[in-house]
Structure formats: C-alpha cells, structure tokens
Amino acid sequence: MIAELGHFALVLALALAAVQSVVPLWGALDREPRLMAVAPPAAIAQFLFTGLAFAALVHAYVTSDFSLLNVVENSHSSKPLLYKITGVWGNHEGSMLLWVLILTLFGALVAAFGRNLPDRLRALVLAVQGWIASAFFLFILLTSNPFIRLSPAPAEGNDLNPVLQDIGLAIHPPLLYLGYVGCSISFAFAVAALIDGRIDAAWARWVRPWTLAAWIFLTLGIAMGSYWAYYELGWGGFWFWDPVENASLMPWLIATALLHSAIVMEKRNALKVWTVLLAILAFSFSLIGTFLVRSGVLTSVHAFASDPTRGIFILVILCLFIGGALSLFAFRASTLTPGGIFAPVSREGALVLNNLFLTAAAATVVVGTLYPLALEALTGTRISVGAPFFNLTFGPLMVPLLMLVPFGPMLAWKRGDIAAAAERLMAAFGIALVAAAAAAFAMGATDILALAGIALAAWLMAGALSETAFRIKLFQAPLAESFRRFVGLPRSALGTALAHFGLGVTMLGLVAATSWSSEDILTMKPGESVTVGGYQVTLEGFIPRPGPNYEEIAVRFLVRDGGVTVRTMEASKRNFATRATSTTEAAIATFWPSQVYISLGDIATDGATTVRLYWKSLATLIWLGAIVMALGGALSLSDRRLRVGAPRPARKLAAVPAE
C-alpha cells in the first residue's frame, strides 16, 4: 500500500512538473503575474511529493518489503539498518529517485529563497527546472520504476553488493548528487536569461551563490569518493581516471571555471556570453555523467546496444537539453552586449587564463572519456584510454594554471601591474624554494619533478597567505591596524584565499603520496615484522569472527615505534554468504599527516598470508585540502553580498585596494 502511495506521489510530482513547465513560461512571455505566481507553490509541492515517494521507498527497504522487485534485488533482512537505508540509492532506480529528489529540492529552494529575483526571471528559472524534472520523472516512471511489485514475493532478498555496504555509500552519492544537480540551477538561470534576453551583473550575482553551493558539494563529493575508493578498493590508489570518476571531474572543472568567470561578470559586466555558456556546459556535463554512469555504456558498448531502453532515453534527454540550450545560446548570444573593457594584465585577464586552462582540462577529460566509446561505436576498433594518457595530457594543463593562481587575486581590475604583483609574491616565491630545498634535504634530490611539485604546492599555499597579508597590510602597518583590516575583510576575499590555500594542501598531498610512498609485498606469518615508514609492523595473529551479516577473518598487526607499541591495526577478509562474495577491508593507521595502509592477499593453509604494506606519505592532505577548499567556498557563500535574498550590497568599511 505504501509503495503504491509512493508510486502515486511520483505521478503527481510529474503532473506538477508538467504544470510548472508550461504555466509560468506562458505567464512570463505574456507578462501575466497570476500565471507566473503558479511556479513557486508548484515547485514546493513537487518537492513534497517526491519526498513522499522517496520516503515510501525507504520504508520498503527498512521493513524489508520483498514484494518490491527493487528491494529484493538490493536488500536483505539481515542487513544493518544503516545499509538498508543507504541501499535505497545503491542501485539504479533508487539513485535516480534520489537524483530527482535533489532536483526538486533545489527547485523548492529557488521558490522559497528567490524572493529577491525579478518575478519574470524566477518564473522562467522554475519553468526550466520543471522541464528537467518532467524529463527525469518520465524516465523513472517509464524505464526505472522502483515501485514495481513482485508476485509471489520471495522470502528473502539478494542483498546489496558488499562493496557498497559501507558508510561511504551514505555520504558520497548524496553529496555528489547535490553537486551534480545543483548545476541545474545555473543552467536554468542561463536558459531563463537567454529566453528573457536580459543578462547583466545582477544575473551573475544571483547565479553565483547557487553555483558556489553546487561546487562545494561537488568538491566534497569527489573527495569523499576518492577516499572511499582509497580505503575500500584495497590497493591504495586515490584517483584512477575511471570514467565514473571523470564524469564527476568534468562538471567540477567547468563549475570552477564558471565560479571565476561569474566574478568577472558581476564586478565588471564582462565575459557575459562566456559565463552563460559555462553555466550551460556545467549541467550538460552533469547530464553526460549521468548518462555514462546510468546507461551501462561504460561496461560495454555492446551491453548498451543489447538493452538500450534506459540509455537511449537518457541520451534523448541529453540531446534535448544540451542541444536545445546551445541552440538557444547560438540564437541569442549575439544580442548580449559586450561589457567592460580590460587590459590583458588585469584581474579579468587572469580569470580569463584560469578559464582557458580549466576548459582545456575539462575538454581533455571529456575527450579521453568519450573517445574510446565513440571509436568503438563508429569503427569497432577498441582502444584504452587510462591513467597514463590523462597524466600526460591533464597534468601539463594544470601546472601553468596552478603557477598562475597566486597572481590572480594580486592584480587590480581593468589594468594590473604584474611587476608589483610579483614583488608582493617574492616572499611566497622564497618559501616555495625553501620548501623544495627542505624536501630535497629530507627525501633526496633524485626526483626533480617531485621537488618541483613541492615547490608548486608551497607556492600556492604561501601565495594565498601573501594575498591576505597584503590586504591587511601585515607588517606594513601596526598589528592592531592589520587586525582591524582582517576583521573587516569581505568573507568572499577570505574564502578565495582559503580555497586557494586548500588547493596547495591537496597538491602537497598528491605530490608526496605519489613520490615518496613505499610499498612492500610479502608473505608474513604471525610474529614476523617488517619496517614501514620507520615503524615496525608485526603480524600478531588471525582472528576469525562473525559480523552482522558476514563472516570475517581479521589479521591483527602491531605497529611499534622504537619498541613501544603505538597502534594496533586490523585488516580483514569478509565473506558475505548472501551474495556469495567476499571483500577485503584494508587497515589504515594515520600518523598525521601520513598513513600506514595494510591490505591482505591470500591467506594460506599454513597460517601465512600475503600482505601489501604501504607507507602513504602525507596522503591525508589530499582530502584535507579538498575540505579546506570547500570551507573556503562556504566562507565565501556566507558573505552577505552573495547571500541569497540579501539586500543590495553595503560597501564594507575597509575598502580593499584590489576590489
């Protein structure tokens, strides 16, 4: 009964989405306020009904209602409660339902908090949201309905893939979807503005908080996914250039570019056409990512061809939205008047370079991900495009971008002074050199590339600090004056510095973890020891024990530092009888900021086991940096000038020279 209610709520949500697609648009074109006023309540009601449908599915999972096909295929009564809930989106149908839930959530948020928007723009934005929602409701109801009943109902379900029975599934997909789908708001704003024919600095001001929010979630979602893969997959890698990962990286790169170009548009009324294009592209890549992950095309082009219903459906949605938006863009872009003029060496110029490299990097990821699929579909030739390709093409695009990052905020709008900026960055440059020298002293000067990477990371971090130091006149003015300036700094400026600092932290982690990690592969017996990163790791023994829905054999290791036991680690192999599969759980001990990582291989009958032991140098910084980046974004989002629904900006007291 509850499942039918959920199904029905989904149909009602589709009906509301259809109304929201048409009526406000009509109202906006006819300038009829009563028709436009339909949009907000429709969006909010749509969210409530989708929430109801989602709650119905969660209920079915929690109560193990095996009369639902979706529950049978992905759940089991003995599964812990947390995984019963997260299992809702650990499969195709449920994850699409989560997707539309978040889509309608954003629509409802625009409806609720978009009071400061002009009525026409808000009506148009919500109408575009309605189109997207209608398409995906149809997709779910026609091809991926999670509420399909099964008769007779089996007594037990097939359980969730054990790899997914992890806290990571509770965090990673919702965060990533908040980011993916959050891009739909910028897309809706872009399309609305193109229909309206009016785009100005105010538009950029309205779009930026939404883009920033989506970017924060996307950043956290990607970082969380990376850490999940790191500890769950058991071979210690943190980025595999897997198409599924690339699918999240593409919108992230474009959203990052969009964030920066929207600043130019907001402050200087320039780069309007380009910003609108980026807003369209960011969501287009989210859709392409959804297509790649959800259509099955990645597993095999042939598998996709043999059961193409879902894939074709998403492909049609994709073509309609991307093609439609780009056509509208081509048709209307010429009507957008070019804005402010600026010299190549200026804040705007630096942001244009940022956009150039980010877009080229995104193009590299797109081509590298889609090319093998296209080539096989067109010619039948199979090629592989993997990590070595991306390292060779993506890396060189990132290096100049990262080198330029500290310069950007140091340059003035319109016409900057590169010499003055360089002078202000002398300290940062010195710190970068010292950091590289220190690394050479500590780790040896054999790996020049790694030392350059360390210098680059230090340059980013010190550059971000220099910017803030310059703004508050640290050491140039009395400390009290600097403190007063620091308190008066706009939060968006602090957020920028923090996010750029986080980028440096991530960079430091990446360089150290790839260059100075160690790996030992050996067979160990209880009592045997090996040295990992300066610690003695001893295999203590095997502990067979039952888990909530699996049997496991844990292998205990003692970590000693100069004879003193500092840590106990347990890696394990788990066997899930319900799915007849086993997983390997790595043991990770953090010696801040580095980690010891132990992964198990085969356990032999004579009590020996093959073990892989890693020393992951500064590895935690990779994800910590991403969190710092997201915090920078959040700080910027809390700036009153950007806050959704904030009144016209009041000039801050401490006028900052570069603003």
Add this chain to the structure above:
Amino acid sequence: MVEGAAAVATFTRPLHRLRRSPSPASRGRIRAPIALLFFAMLGGAALAVTPDEILKDPALEARARALSEELRCMVCQNQSIDDSDARLAHDIRVLLRERLAAGDSDGEVIDYLVARYGEFILLKPRFNWHTAVLWAAPPAVLVLGGLLAFGLFRRARAGDSVALSADEKARVEELMARRE
C-alpha cells in the same frame, strides 16, 4: 575485489557450518588453521602483484612495475594489470617479467604484447590515424581558446581607441577650447 562469485559459492557451506560451530567461546581469538583453510581459497584476493611474481633484480622489477601500470587488464573495467587481481592480469605480469628477464627492452616487451593482445592493452594509446583526434584535442582546445582570448583582448583594445576617436574626441576638443 569482488571476484569469482562462483568460486566463492562453493565455500559458503563450510562457512555456515562455522557459524553454527558448537563451541561459540572459541570464536573469539583462536588462530584455528581449520578456519583459515576455508578462507585460504576464497576469491577476491585484493593483492594484484603477489610475492612469488616479484623478480629478484630490483631494477628489473621496477621496470616491470612501471610497464604494468601502462597495460590494461583486458577483462577488467579500466584497471591496469598492476592493480588487478584477475587471472589474466597475473598471466600478463608473469609474461612481461619473463620477457624482461630474457633481456627485452621496454619497447620490445610492449611491441610483443601489442602483437599478441592488440592495441587495446595499451592504457596510453599510440598516436596513429584513429587516435589523432584524441591526442590533438587537448592542445587544440588550448590553442583555439588562446586565440579566442587573444581576440577578446584585441577587440577590447580596439574598442578603447574607438571610444576615444569618435564623437567624444570632438567633444573633448570643444571642452578644451572652451577652457582656454
């Protein structure tokens, strides 16, 4: 990771027996070889490179590891043979080491494997006519974008001078004349 479901299935029955073991007290911290036996043959070993594969010569082994990161495990989804625990990946790792031990250069080993398994095995495709677009795309986008940005600056500069030379110039002169 999760691999060989069929292989594992045969061991699920002993595991059930283990769960219903008559002496629950012994579950805790025994190091029972009998329990190990069941786990010993479980599939899903996370280890890719196993100790017995590793070559004695560290320099040769380092070359083997570097090479295997560039080679695809062809039955896996986007995994290198260095990361994969699949049977085929193991076989290629062993084969690769045999060739290296026999004195092949890195290029010769790659050529040998491509001749045997096709270009699909290379995670970094070779540059040829059907990968030209793939390799050309990143620099092409950068150059094209660079040209666009250059055009933007040039137009901006042109706009600058136009703004000065048109009616405003006359107006400026008029104002200057009035001031004198």
